[in-house]
Amino acid sequence: MSETEATLRLENVTKRFGDFTAVEDLSFNVRAGRVFGFLGPNGAGKTTTIRMIVGITGPDEGTIELFGQRMSSEMQNRLGYLPEERGLYKKMKIVDQLRYFAALKGMASADADKKIDFWLERMNLAEWKNKKTTDLSKGMQQKVQFISTVLHDPDLLILDEPFSGLDPINVEFMIEVLSEFKTQDKTVIFSTHLMETAERLCNDILLINKARKVVSGSLREVKASFGKNLVALRAVGGEAVLRDASLATKVTTHSDELEIQLAEGVSAQMLLAKLLENGAVISKFEQIEPSLNDIFIDQIGGFKES
Amino acid sequence: MRKFLAVVKHEYKKVVLKWSFLISTLLLPFLMACFAVVPAIIFSLKGEATRIVVVDPAGKVAPRLRENLSVEKMMEKAEKAMKDSLKDLNASQEEKMRQNTEVFSSGFRFVDFDSRQKTPELVRRELAQKIAAGEIDAYLLVPENFTAKDAVFEFRSRKAGDFVVSSAFEDALNEAVRSQRLADANISEEKLKELSGNVNLDKSGLNEKGEEKDSEGTWAAAFVIGLMIYITLAIYGQAIMAAVVEEKETRIAEILFSSARPFELMMGKLVGVGLAGLTQLAIWVVSAAALLSFLALQADFSRIIASIPAITPLMITYFLIFFLLGYFIYASIFALIGSMVTTVQEGGQFAFPPIMILLVGFYFSFAVIRDPNSSLSFWVSIAPFFAPITMPVRILAETPPFWQIALSIVVNAVAIAGLIWLASRVYRVGMLMYGKRATIPEVWKWIRQA
Structure with a gap:
């Protein structure tokens, strides 16, 4: 596979800590220029997987390829990683910390200084440049941490729970920055438990639970495969059609509209045709897709029962 | 390698640019300087000389005391004390204090006083008045029978609390009386020096080449x-x-x-x-x-x-x-x-x-x-x-x-x-x-x- 097709490839990756298997036989690809949502409940193995991707630890079995190559020190320069548990040096000036992180990513100092000014300006932190971490609010610190992640213009951005602790304005702002990355043909991987955000941002998703892959694919495919043939309807007339058990197995009333579970083998088009035939006046007819949240609860909940 | 150097630079700056580094770097030489230089300065300043009257009817103790308290003698003693304190790191506290006393002791200036034809009571009263008026700092009455065992030397001083002065003075007086007692026993000054002189112990070590080193x-x-x-x-x-x-x-x-x-x-x-x-x-x-x-x-x-x-x-x-x-x-x-x-x-x-x-x-x-x-x-x-x-x-x-x-x-x-x-x-x-x-x-x- 060429570099443009897959930024990241994991094949049969397994990681154990003693008797505990944190990640088991995990394989997936992340395509270039896409936003990849890495979802799963706490303790599913997300952070362990991310740590292997960024080269902090190595897998016990299987291979990880970045840009078509094995992980190396130079490769780390093309990565931007924002860990879930993040920190800054407490008593150091913001600018000095950013310079250090940039140097560790192999940036020349003149180049780094330019970028630091640019990003501090953009994040409205310019006047805090020479302040120490302890002078900054928590939200400002998070913005500084984000700057350290993107400073060296990485080709692959890996963010572990990037929105936790941010106020809604800053969340919007971050989403805007991430969208920009996407248009620059860079790849973004982020893990989150906020399904709504994931739904808004992601092109592709991977859901893992208990060290194993549960669902993966593009957001549309996943949603389609979990479609439960539900239709939302707001109409006058056509009650007879809905009573026909060969068409609708279940009808639920939600305030001013009805939720209809289609019988097996019945498409939404067939129901719509029947309703029109029967002279129903339709103000709303919508095929309901399951939300990512529904899929998440459905899949993880199902696991819990087993 | 470049990243390694970046870490080295970062860690070096982090330590060196801290206040604590600057302070500790400067503080140690400063303390060492104080340790070495300040005694030298204090020593060179010396205190104000103690003005003293010695009433010695027999005239046998005063000249010896005068000699023992002379600037030359005091210098000699102080130098020896300095050397001792450097050599002897385990000296007890008491010893230390004594050594310091000798280093810091200031000189004495002898004031003449005519005590002839005066009763001891009158002498005491006059001298006490002089001290009160600030004309002198101390007086010493040497008893007639100063060689006797129960003889009492009367020393009164404005600076009685000044242990530096009184201990230096006591040493000098003891020495003076001891010398006089020996002289009375018909032991000549030369003989005395010969008998009471310190052993000349040559403490130089030898290095591996057999050369002497101090x-x-x-x-x-x-x-x-x-x-x-x-x-x-x-x-x-x-x-x-x-x-x-x-x-x-x-x-x-x-x-x-x-x-x-x-x-x-x-x-x-x-x-x-x-x-x-x-x-x-x-x-x-x-x-x-x-x-x-x-x-x-x-x-x-x-x-x-x-x-x-x-x-x-x-x-x-x-x-x-x-x-x-x-x-x-x-x-x-x-x-x-x-x-x-x-x-x-x-x-x-x-x-x-x-x-x-x-x-x-x-x-x-x-x-x-x-x-x-x-x-x-x-x-x-x-x-x-x-x-x-x-x-x-x-x-x-x-x-x-x-x-x-x-x-x-x-x-x-x-x-x-x-x-x-x-x-x-x-x-x-x-x-x-x-x-x-x-x-x-x-x-x-x-x-x-x-």
Whole structure:
């Protein structure tokens, strides 16, 4: 596979800590220029997987390829990683910390200084440049941490729970920055438990639970495969059609509209045709897709029962 | 390599640009300067002379007392006291005070007073009035029968609380009366000097070439070197630990590990902080050299300076080599501890054993100073953990054959390689373990894991 097709490839990756298997036989690809949502409940193995991707630890079995190559020190320069548990040096000036992180990513100092000014300006932190971490609010610190992640213009951005602790304005702002990355043909991987955000941002998703892959694919495919043939309807007339058990197995009333579970083998088009035939006046007819949240609860909940 | 250098630069700046570094760097030479220079200045100032009246009807004690309290005699005594205090590090407190007394005692000025035809009561009254009027500071009444056992010398002073003056005076008076008693026993002044003179003990040591060398001052210099290495190793070791714990506690380690190899990061930290330590030592060495050459110009101290063993550039080189060996031994131990624990306080408990080892090494240096060629001195100056303190002390006290120094360097370098290997394995895993302190079996497992 060429570099443009897959930024990241994991094949049969397994990681154990003693008797505990944190990640088991995990394989997936992340395509270039896409936003990849890495979802799963706490303790599913997300952070362990991310740590292997960024080269902090190595897998016990299987291979990880970045840009078509094995992980190396130079490769780390093309990565931007924002860990879930993040920190800054407490008593150091913001600018000095950013310079250090940039140097560790192999940036020349003149180049780094330019970028630091640019990003501090953009994040409205310019006047805090020479302040120490302890002078900054928590939200400002998070913005500084984000700057350290993107400073060296990485080709692959890996963010572990990037929105936790941010106020809604800053969340919007971050989403805007991430969208920009996407248009620059860079790849973004982020893990989150906020399904709504994931739904808004992601092109592709991977859901893992208990060290194993549960669902993966593009957001549309996943949603389609979990479609439960539900239709939302707001109409006058056509009650007879809905009573026909060969068409609708279940009808639920939600305030001013009805939720209809289609019988097996019945498409939404067939129901719509029947309703029109029967002279129903339709103000709303919508095929309901399951939300990512529904899929998440459905899949993880199902696991819990087993 | 570039990342390694970035870490070195970062860690070096982090230490050197701190206020505490500046203060400690300047404070030590300053304290040393105070220790050496201030007594010299005080001594040169001398106090105001004590004006005293001696009433001595027989006229036998006063002239001797006058001589004993003369400026020349006092100088001689003070110089001897200075030398004693440098030589004798174990002197008891009392002894110390006495020595200081002799150093600081100010001179006496004798005031004439006509006591003929006056009753003792009248003399006392007149003298008391003089003291009250501030014309004199003290008076001494020598009894007629001063050689008798129960004779009482009456000394009254405005400065009775001034133990410096009264003890110096008492010494001089005792000496004067003793001399007179001996003279009365028909022992001549010459005979007296001959009988009471000190034994002339030649205390010079011999070096390996059979050349005589002065051992005075060696003690002091070796002690200072040992103490300096001990303190810097303890301080920089713990600085490393604090820096490691900070990166772990704040979870910066995770960002760092995603940018550079853990080994590069750990070594960069050790080297960066080590260079900062070397910078500080260099400043101290230069200022010590400056201080010594300043003191050499002061006539009062030239003799003491001359007795400090000649410190050659080769010795300073050895000194820095052993500092670095010691630094890397203890810094890697402290880095290992730092990556095991979760807070600096917790690290403090674990820091106890290495600090104890360091302290034992420091204590061994006393044995080395006393007998640099004993087999104990040989072993402790070769053994890892101890050698970084004991070998420089031994080199200063009595430079051992080169092969011993080389052996010591090799042994300690091997120990460093082993310790860094251990520390890097613990560091790699420990830095990412949050929440609880690692147990020894856990650490053992990390070390064995490939």
